[in-house]
Structure formats: C-alpha cells, structure tokens
Amino acid sequence: xxxxxxxxxxxxxxxxxxxxxxxxxxGQCFRFEKLDNNFYSLVAFSHTLFAKQRGDAxxxxxxxxxxxxxxxxxxxxxxxxxxxxxxxxxxxxxQDDPIMQRAVEFAPGIRLLNQDPWEILxxxxxxxxxxxxxxxxxIKNICEAYGENSSFPTPEQLKNVTxxxxxxLKTGFRDxxxxxxxxxxxxxxxxxxxDESVSTADLRERxxxxxxxxxxxxxxxxxMGYGRYNSFPVDVWVQRVMERLYFNGEKTSVAKxxxxxxxxxxxxxxxxNQYLFHYIRMNPEAD
DNA sequence: ATCCAGGATCTCC
DNA sequence: GGAGATCATGGA
Numbered sequence: 001x002x003x004x005x006x007x008x009x010x011x012x013x014x015x016x017x018x019x020x021x022x023x024x025x026x027g028q029c030f031r032f033e034k035l036d037n038n039f040y041s042l043v044a045f046s047h048t049l050f051a052k053q054r055g056d057a058x059x060x061x062x063x064x065x066x067x068x069x070x071x072x073x074x075x076x077x078x079x080x081x082x083x084x085x086x087x088x089x090x091x092x093x094x095q096d097d098p099i100m101q102r103a104v105e106f107a108p109g110i111r112l113l114n115q116d117p118w119e120i121l122x123x124x125x126x127x128x129x130x131x132x133x134x135x136x137x138x139i140k141n142i143c144e145a146y147g148e149n150s151s152f153p154t155p156e157q158l159k160n161v162t163x164x165x166x167x168x169l170k171t172g173f174r175d176x177x178x179x180x181x182x183x184x185x186x187x188x189x190x191x192x193x194x195d196e197s198v199s200t201a202d203l204r205e206r207x208x209x210x211x212x213x214x215x216x217x218x219x220x221x222x223x224m225g226y227g228r229y230n231s232f233p234v235d236v237w238v239q240r241v242m243e244r245l246y247f248n249g250e251k252t253s254v255a256k257x258x259x260x261x262x263x264x265x266x267x268x269x270x271x272x273n274q275y276l277f278h279y280i281r282m283n284p285e286a287d
Numbered sequence: 288a289t290c291c292a293g294g295a296t297c298t299c300c
Numbered sequence: 301g302g303a304g305a306t307c308a309t310g311g312a
Contacts, residue, residue, distance in 0.1 A: 027293065128294040134310065135293090172308030177295085214295045235293035253301085277293075 001082065003073070008066035010076075013057045017086035019109020020053045026110050026278040028224050030123055030136045031143075031152075043143075044115070045075055046151035081111045086271075093265050093272045099245045100272060102286070103279035110274055113224065118185065118192040119152045120225030125177050125212045127220070134170075141169035155185045155192065177212025184210050200228045215254060229270040232261040238273060241280035245287065 002013045024032045024040055032042035039052045049067075052059045060076065061067050077083060090108065094101040122142070127135050139152075146153035146161065159182065166175035184190050190206050191198060203226060207218040219233035234242070234254045242257050243250060265272040280286055 124293085127292095129292060129307080130294085130309085131292045131311080138309095167308085170309065173295095173306090174308080212295065216294060220293075233293070237293060255301095281293085 003069060003077075005069050009059050009061035010067050010069065010072045011057065011059050015053075015056045015058055017090070017108055018053075018058070018080070018082070018111055019107070020051045020058060022107040022109040022278070023080065023111050023113065026107060026274060027132065027281065028274065029113055029115060030132070030139050043151070044079055046149070047075070049076065078114050081114055084111075086111065089268055089271050093268050093275075097264075100275065103272075103275040106279045106282070107275065110278060112227075112229070112270060112274060114194075114227060115224050116152070116192075117190075117194060117221070117225035118155065120221050121181055121185070121190070121192075121207075121210075122178060124217045124220040124224070125181055125210075126171060126174055128174060128212065128214075128217060130172075138170050142166075142171075145169055155182055158182045159186060174212055177210070180211040181213075194226055200226075200230070203228070223270045223273070230262065230267050232258055232265075232269045232273045233277075234258070235277075237280050238277055241276050241286075 001015055004011050004013070020040055021034075021038060024042060025034075029042070031044070032040055034040055035050075038054060039050075041048055041050050043049075048063060050061050050063065060072065086108075090104045094104050123135070123139055126138050130138075140150075143150045143152055145165075146157050148157075158178075161179070161182070163175040163179050166178050171178060184206075185192055189209065191203075200222060203222060204218055207213050207221055208215075213221070216233050216235055219231040222228040223231035223233060232238075234257050239252075239254070239257065242260070243252050246260065247256075261269045261272065
C-alpha cells in the first residue's frame with residue numbers, strides 16, 4: 001500500500017483487501033451516500049470525505065479544502081483499518097471452512113471501520129427492528145436537528161432533548177431509549193472513547209443497562225464502537241445463516257451460536273460475523 | 288391491505 | 301430460559 005498526494009487529494013495504490021463499496025454497504029455504518037459505482041461520500045469525525053476506487057487504486061478528498069497526508073494518516077488510515085493484515089485474518093477464519101471461504105470470497109474488500117462509540121451507541125439503538133434506509137434517515141434527521149453543521153451531535157447537545165423531540169425525527173418507539181442512552185453517557189456510566197482498560201464483560205454489562213440495548217445491539221456496539229473483535233452479533237440473518245450452514249438446519253439458541261463462534265473464530269469472530277452477515281444478506285438462498 | 292424490518296421489553300408460564 | 305404480543309414508521 002502506497003499513499004501519495006496530488007492536487008488536494010490522497011491517492012493510494014496497491015490496495016489489498018479493500019473495496020469502498022463493500023466497506024460501506026456491508027451494514028456497519030450509516031452516514032454515507034453512493035454517488036456512482038465505486039464512488040461514495042461519507043461522514044465521520046465531522047468531516048465529509050469523498051472516496052473513489054478503481055481496482056487496487058483509490059482516491060480520497062474533501063470538498064472544500066486540501067486533505068494532506070498527515071491528516072489522512074491521523075484520521076482515515078485508522079478509520080478504514082488500513083494497517084490491519086486482512087489477508088492473514090481471511091486465511092485464519094476460512095481455514096478448513098468452505099462456508100467461510102465462500103463468504104470471504106464474496107466480499108474480500110470488507111474492512112471493519114473504527115467508528116465513534118458514541119455515534120455507534122445511538123445508531124444501533126435506532127437499528128432495532130428497522131430497515132437500513134430508515135436508520136440512515138433517522139440518523140440524518142438527528143444530525144441536522146442538533147449537530148453543528150450537520151455533524152453528529154455531542155452528548156451535551158442532546159442533553160435536553162426529550163422523547164417527544166426525538167419522535168418528531170421519526171425515531172418511532174426508540175425515542176425513550178435514546179433519551180436513556182444520553183443520560184447514561186452524561187452520568188459517566190459509559191465511556192465514549194475506546195478505552196482498553198475497561199473489560200469487554202464490564203462494557204457489555206454497562207451497555208445492557210441502557211434501555212433499548214439487548215444482547216444483539218450490545219454486541220454491535222462492542223464490535224463497531226469499541227473494537228472488541230470477539231463480539232458476534234446474532235440478528236435474524238446471522239441466526240439464519242448459522243443454523244442453515246453450520247448447524248445442519250437445526251434451530252439453535254443464540255447462546256450456542258456464541259459458544260460455537262468463540263471456539264471456532266476466537267478473537268476474529270467479529271470479522272467472520274461481518275463476512276457472513278453480508279454474504280447471506282446479499283445471497284439469501286446461499287448454501 | 289397486510290406484512291415486515293441487523294430487536295427489545297413486558298408478561299406469563 | 302422460552303413463547304407470544306406489542307412497539308413507530310414506511311416501503312413492498
């Protein structure tokens with residue numbers, strides 16, 4: 001991977017295991033728009049980034065100002081998880097596993113984004129029993145209503161927002177859950193930056209104490225917000241693909257699926273989860 | 288029109 | 301622990 005700059009853009013060549021479309025559309029993030037094939041805009045850290053890819057080369061730039069190499073390395077290399085060896089991960093999880101091999105080969109350009117825990121917290125509360133286009137719309141509504149320049153609002157900025165206020169933004173029955181999440185963060189019950197000194201078990205307990213966060217959403221937040229890669233969210237899709245392809249079509253409890261994922265994939269379970277989720281969602285009849 | 292969505296909660300057993 | 305009803309919203 002080589003990073004260079006030209007005009008006011010960043011150019012990366014020799015990109016491996018990275019596809020901007022697969023990264024953004026595999027269900028892990030919500031603030032992005034597809035502008036054309038292999039051409040997207042996305043919002044993170046109060047910045048709108050444009051990204052265009054062709055083969056193993058990609059360009060990244062801002063709309064109104066220069067994106068230099070220092071800033072790209074400071075912010076976006078970590079965000080896109082570009083320093084992790086995904087070739088090794090893919091080999092490891094797909095070894096002696098033809099099912100996982102197919103899932104990886106279907107979208108080998110997936111990367112697990114390092115996203116803001118606070119934004120992920122609210123986003124995945126909103127995701128419960130919801131569709132992705134609607135999740136995106138609700139998050140956009142919240143950003144435009146309370147964020148500075150339509151960036152994701154801070155806990156402070158949501159301090160006095162009521163359930164009724166959220167309801168206007170089309171959150172539906174999740175309005176009170178969002179109020180509770182804001183309160184938990186403002187009370188200091190939940191760290192809103194990645195803090196490796198807090199154990200995953202402790203974080204999980206703290207998350208489950210928030211109304212609207214159950215087992216599945218907690219795993220999503222641990223995975224995408226806090227980077228705890230042994231997390232394994234089990235939604236209807238993952239349950240379906242696990243039962244069909246790993247449990248011989250038999251109905252299986254979430255606890256048993258967690259045990260299986262932990263034993264088979266360990267600290268790479270989250271990567272396996274993301275490949276599987278995207279694979280079954282794009283190929284509902286897959287075997 | 289009825290069903291359903293990357294679920295969670297409440298109730299009841 | 302598990303089964304069933306309910307929860308807003310909007311698209312098919």
